[in-house]
Structure formats: C-alpha cells, structure tokens
Amino acid sequence: DIQMTQSPSSLSASVGDRVTITCRASQSIDTYLNWFQQRPGKAPKLLIYAASSLQSGVPSRFSGSGSGTDFILTIGSLQPEDFATYYCQQSYTTPFTFGQGTKLEI
C-alpha cells in the first residue's frame, strides 16, 4: 500500500496568515493527489484534485502543488472558516490511502 504522511500533524495560526501543509507519498504517484477539508461533525470537502486543480466553488486562496512524492497545500490568507482538519489522499492506485490529517487551529 502507498503510505501518505502529512506534516505537521497540527498547526496553530491566525486569521490572515499564510500556511502550508506538506504531504509525502511512500512512492511516486505522479500528480494523483487530492486535498480535503473536514470541519467537526461534517463530511470531508474536496478542495484540490490532481495536485493543483482547484475544485469548483473553492476559494482561490487555496492552492496545491507538487508531483511525484512531495506535495504542498497552501492557504493564502486564513479566514475564520478555514480552521479545520486537512487530509491528503492518493488516487493513483487501490487502496486509495489518506494522510493522517493536519489540524489547523487558532
């Protein structure tokens, strides 16, 4: 199985900050990498697919980059509603594994 490792596991930031979350795959997955946001008690929401494509309706302050094994999610200027947990997920092959999550806190 492909292991996905996110860092950091948790992150404290303030409104207006720029933050980055890193995701590393245990083998090359080209750009088959997606990012999700999950608020407490809610379903995950797709933010970025194919490493850098912004899902429709997602604010442009979210961006993704990377290929191969190393990927980054960047939030350009944090808004109050962005405090949540973020997951990366590889869609290269089954089983479609997720990172352990990064909790973004105030």
Place this chain on the structure above:
Amino acid sequence: QVQLVESGGGVVQPGNSLTLSCAASGFTFSSHPMHWVRQAPGKGLEWVAILWYDGGNKYYADSVKGRFTVSRDNSKNTLFLQMNSLRAEDTAVYFCARDARTGSTWSAVFDYWGQGTLVTVSS
C-alpha cells in the same frame, strides 16, 4: 443539486451483520463509480470500497475484504454496503462518496460526500 444520504447505521454486536444504504439524487447515478469511506471516532479517513458504475468491478480495502460487499441498484439510485462478521474495529462513521469520473474507469476523486451514518460494534 447532488445529494447523497446514508442510512442503516446503528449498534450491532460483534460477529453480526448490518447493511448500509446511500440514496443518491441530483445527478446520473448510473454513470458514476461510487465509494465507501469510513472514519473511526476521533481518527482519520479510511477508504473502504469502490464499485464500478455498472456494478461490474469492485475493490476493497484489505481490512474488510471477505466480510463486506458493495453493491448498487441503478434503477433506485442506491448504493449498498453489506457488512458481515463485524468487529469492534469496524466502529466508524461510514460515508458514501461519488467518484468524479463517469464511465468505465475511476478517478478516485471524491467530489461529493454524504453526511455519514454511524456504525457501532459493541456487546
């Protein structure tokens, strides 16, 4: 608008069975592969299974292979997950999710999710 609504969760004893349903609306259900993803309390996300748009192919996580069966009824726009020989470690919120791609391939990009249904395996 796309809607996915799971049902069928509850409390079940270890070794017993349970079947979850996911009712879809707002899109052409029969065109999309569908997935089940679960999340144990306070834990991360775990992909469980994928089912082809026509039910022709399916894959499972090793943790559920041989115990869980995914199926669909395209005439009723409904996805199912039959869970047998349940274990305490199967306790989780189960989400159904739509694959963004249509047709005879998958993308494993989960573009729409249901709200989830909680399954608790406990004696």
